[in-house]
Amino acid sequence: MALFGGKPSAKKGDMFYAWTNDQEIAKKAECGGAVTTLLKYALEKKIVDAVLVVKRGQDVYDAVPTLVTDPKDLKDTAGSLHCGSLLMAKPAVKILERNKGMKLGMTTKGCDVMAIQEYAKRKKVDLNNLLLIGVNCGGTVSPVAARKMIKEKFEVDPDTVHKEEIDKGQFIIEYQGGHKGIKIDDLEDSGYGRRTNCRRCLYKVPRQADLACGNWGVIGDKAGKATFVEVCSDKGADLLSKAIKDGALNAEAPDPKGLDMRGKVEGAMIKLGEKWRKRDFEVLSKDLFGTIQRETSRCIKCYSCIENCPVCSPSAEKLKGKLYMVKPGEVPPNPMFHMRRFAHISDSCINCGQCEELCAMDIPLAKFSHAIRVEADSAFEPKLGKSVYSN
Numbered sequence: 001m002a003l004f005g006g007k008p009s010a011k012k013g014d015m016f017y018a019w020t021n022d023q024e025i026a027k028k029a030e031c032g033g034a035v036t037t038l039l040k041y042a043l044e045k046k047i048v049d050a051v052l053v054v055k056r057g058q059d060v061y062d063a064v065p066t067l068v069t070d071p072k073d074l075k076d077t078a079g080s081l082h083c084g085s086l087l088m089a090k091p092a093v094k095i096l097e098r099n100k101g102m103k104l105g106m107t108t109k110g111c112d113v114m115a116i117q118e119y120a121k122r123k124k125v126d127l128n129n130l131l132l133i134g135v136n137c138g139g140t141v142s143p144v145a146a147r148k149m150i151k152e153k154f155e156v157d158p159d160t161v162h163k164e165e166i167d168k169g170q171f172i173i174e175y176q177g178g179h180k181g182i183k184i185d186d187l188e189d190s191g192y193g194r195r196t197n198c199r200r201c202l203y204k205v206p207r208q209a210d211l212a213c214g215n216w217g218v219i220g221d222k223a224g225k226a227t228f229v230e231v232c233s234d235k236g237a238d239l240l241s242k243a244i245k246d247g248a249l250n251a252e253a254p255d256p257k258g259l260d261m262r263g264k265v266e267g268a269m270i271k272l273g274e275k276w277r278k279r280d281f282e283v284l285s286k287d288l289f290g291t292i293q294r295e296t297s298r299c300i301k302c303y304s305c306i307e308n309c310p311v312c313s314p315s316a317e318k319l320k321g322k323l324y325m326v327k328p329g330e331v332p333p334n335p336m337f338h339m340r341r342f343a344h345i346s347d348s349c350i351n352c353g354q355c356e357e358l359c360a361m362d363i364p365l366a367k368f369s370h371a372i373r374v375e376a377d378s379a380f381e382p383k384l385g386k387s388v389y390s391n
């Protein structure tokens, strides 16, 4: 970390505690408001033409992807919505396809960053037009499941909840008349909690974004008031340095104990993800193809899994009637309908869970394609020596 005019300047690999100088953002932000402030700064300085973020809609379960062009509107988008199980990469690519040459800033969870990389490999998006402000992500809770969990486990009317947060391993709600927190481990052991694909995710700190921002590692008097920022690219370093130099953000070196703690929490979350992989895949491995056949027999062939997959997105219209070995008009379709899709996507499946989340028949599609992906990867990972199914 270098200094200019007494203020820190950033380079790739640096880490900071950062907090906003904008009082309106500070009030609404999840931590130090660094994410919203950096996006606002990028918009004001015309580093980007627009910003894609998530805004609270009707209630805490309603996360709405929002395109912002007026920097003043960004304050309303601060804060984390843990029931926002969206994949932001998909609208981002649509926006860029329709607005050639547009420079877009956006908030990205790990799955968004992986999806953007997949789109870039397929030349659907030019990374030079994107500014990716990553947020660490321990996982999201599906909105429908969240309402059920709050009613059954918290014994609270989900319509009375006005705030939710995840802190120190607990899912915490604030509602009319009080607040309650339950350990996520306990919720998940009884079938609630994060989406199953998020539990299996090992990509908690999105280091392929330009900056990776989170709350892990912020301790002492800055706890809850600063954002932990890891600088992951020269573009990220440049943005952060300029925002600090122009007084939009304050920053200081992280507490070494906090740094150590952040590494430990990340490590523990990765271990937990591995545990979930083992648990989910071991059951599947006993009868993978039988399970796929049984589960997909509910399929109504709505094509949502195809339309919403970031690595397999031919137009459903184009596909209709053109799948050899699958007779048109049959519901449920012949299992080859799904087998072909798995064969086509599973080597690039990023485990974003959109196929499963948006499946009208609740078929655990993400588990199948993720299991096939991990199984295939293990063949190229001599370190593991054997398949994840059996280790």
Ligand SMILES: Cc1cc2nc3c(=O)[nH]c(=O)nc-3n(C[C@H](O)[C@H](O)[C@H](O)COP(=O)(O)OP(=O)(O)OC[C@H]3O[C@@H](n4cnc5c(N)ncnc54)[C@H](O)[C@@H]3O)c2cc1C
Pocket (backbone or CB within 6 Å): 028, 029, 030, 031, 032, 033, 034, 035, 036, 037, 053, 054, 055, 063, 077, 078, 079, 080, 081, 082, 083, 084, 085, 086, 088, 107, 108, 109, 135, 136, 137, 138, 139, 140, 213, 214, 215, 216, 227, 228
């Ligand atoms: C679902 C989720 C899980 C998280 N889990 C962890 C974690 O386990 N550990 C950790 O260190 N940090 C986690 N974070 C990051 C942390 O909550 C803060 O977002 C981060 O510290 C930045 O704080 P800030 O005050 O600078 O952000 P703010 O200035 O408040 O900005 C937050 C940004 O996140 C966007 N956003 C809100 N909800 C979503 C969503 N569902 N999907 C995509 N973007 C969204 C907002 O639009 C806004 O741009 C998580 C964030 C989210 C969204």
